[in-house]
Amino acid sequence: MGRPSLPLGTHGEIRCYLIAGKKYRARTLYRDYDGKVRPVERVGSSKTKARDTLRAALRDRERAVVGDEVTRNTRMAAVATLWLRELDESSKAYRTKRTYQEAWERDLSAAVADLRVFEVTVSVATRVLRSIRDTAGTGSAKHAKVVLSGVLGLAVRHDALDSNPMREVVIGTPARDTGKGPGDKMVLTSEELVGLRRHLRTSCDASRYERQDLPDLVDMLSALGCRIGELLALDWSKFDAGRATLAIEGTVIREKGVGLKVQSHTKSSAGMRTVQIPKWAAKTLVRRSHEATTEWVFPAANGRLRDPDNTRKMLRKAVAATSWMGLHPHAFRHLVATRLDEAGLSAREIADYLGHEQVSMTQDVYMNRKSVGSSAADALADIEPEG
Template sequence: MPRPPLVLGTWGKISRTKRGATWVASARFRDFDGVTRKVERQGASGRQAEDALVEHLRDRTRMHGGELTGDSRVRDLAEQWASALEQRQLAESTLEAYRRSLRVHILPALGDVRIRECTVPLVDRFLAAVRATNGDAAAKRARVVLTGAMSLAVRHGAAPTNPVRETETVRAARQDILVVDMEDVPLMRKRVAEWDRGTDKGGRGRVTDLADIVDMFLATGARTGEVLALRWTDLDLGADLPTVTIRSTVVQITGQGLRRQERPKSDSSHRTLGLPSFAVAMLLRRRTESQGEWVFPSSTGTLRAPNNMRRQWRDFREHWDYPTWITPKTFRKAVATVLDREDGIDVAAAQLGHSSNAVTKKHYAAKAKVGPDVRTILDRFAEAVESGM
């Protein structure tokens, strides 16, 4: 009975022979065209020759995607998927979000699970646990990452199908869009300005400039990271139509720290916006006082961290006992809402940098809950009764 062929991408027993002063290690390797070939590597000793051969054969299987099998662990799959992901032109913030999902949620729970053990019920239970402990957003991102990783396993022949695609879709509960009413904004702006001029708990003068940042939010509808990434070269304040160009954002990268990402969240986020007069006046004042490249720098003149700015905002909010839903993002929603009501959802989407108005409509523009004025029409019911009497 003939000996069964080697599995594709595997090799047989390694033998060592000495040729003169050189050692040679060789093995039969079944290549990915189905042909079994003898492969050799040399070394100063038998061990060195064998190590060189094994390294070569592993590189050979890795080149052809044969390194992953059903017995490979999810952490090995994740490492290959993350490495391949870095070759794609994704924003650093997106890559960092995926890496964090792997590091914080996926690998601690599934890292030692073998690919063949990743069944629909197992992944469903994992996603449900992430959702229960960390919320809808974390579960949705974990599902996206796992879908991509298991797709790689399918392409490598390590899994017959992608089980993540069969799991229940993570749908966030629909929530009302809460925005600050335009009538309440003047008082809030006044309070923020007074806060900036006040003193902290130690009696020292505050170094915050929240009022100017809030005005920039209201003037543009831009994201926090987009506003804090602005350089003076991004502004054209002397033109007949003063503008700001949103072309970058601030991101926190593990192992690298805070940096300006030279592209915003998406292609549609790269946009040039006209500036209203109140923002122009504020920016001209800051320009005369500025000694650096950043429009809204940290207290030491460096690139400002969004988390620090949000912490300052929480201190202000708690002082005035504003509800917790009022965050910097709330002003972005307020811009979307007022533009939607005045000029339509397409204008609001373009201002916010959305690729379509679907996201703007679903998450940013609050809809008035007052029904249409149809009293005249409905009065006809009574008129019909009275005319029949």
């Protein structure tokens, strides 16, 4: 029986030979991706240097010959580069692309970049992600898991892996005190919303919160349940006072080299929506429109676009050392969803109001996603702010 052929993209045993000038030649056979086996050799001043130089040449050869091909021996850094390129060319929102790019660079690169594809097993990935969870938080770990799953999914598509090990990875929750800490995001109830509004309007820092627009901003988040970037992207042309409707048609992002801008679409196609809002929320917007000196509904202090990240920081600072510590703008989104569910709205109506895309085929085909009736506004009518 003949010797079995080398797998594609691999080499045989490396042998070293002494040559003239007291140098050494390291030589091996490499099976290229066209199926042909070719000799590859390099020279060094010692056996070790000759072998190291040859191994480096083989790695370079794999990249040069394979191009975008991925094998089980390809380094994770190379696969991640391909995946991030695909991500950049996709239709995903700019902020999503940036989030996953940062997750790779900040949390994953140092941990897995030098590993080969086949070395990223379930246990290795679990250990890496739990380390990220414990040091950077659950949110960072979830983003890292999405990225790692995408990178290894690309490897599966290239036949470098039989299946994606990330399917079996469970991050879990860190063992810590049940009290709210700086990294814990609170769940906001209707009762807590009342206290939060009172805190922002009557505390010793109330005048500062008013200058930062936090009371009105909190009111609108609790009326709309929208994403913070969607709220800050609203200009006055999107508000129809007569009908008490808002057209949510974009989100604020920060693009590298450009700065803040309004992205002309939301996180998903379902997010492009017109909603009828509670009457009390419409009154708030009418008041603000009479006082407005800029096109934006919630501008920055200089009248320009407002930064979502800075707004989140302002909100966190406003509730530091209070029972609302850990409050995130998404808490209002969950609150609105809960209220609408309690009011008996269908999953379709709630999805339309919040701009979610989780709907059935029948609902997608036969129901109008671009406009919503008054049920959501009616359900939110009784959480009008005091005064």
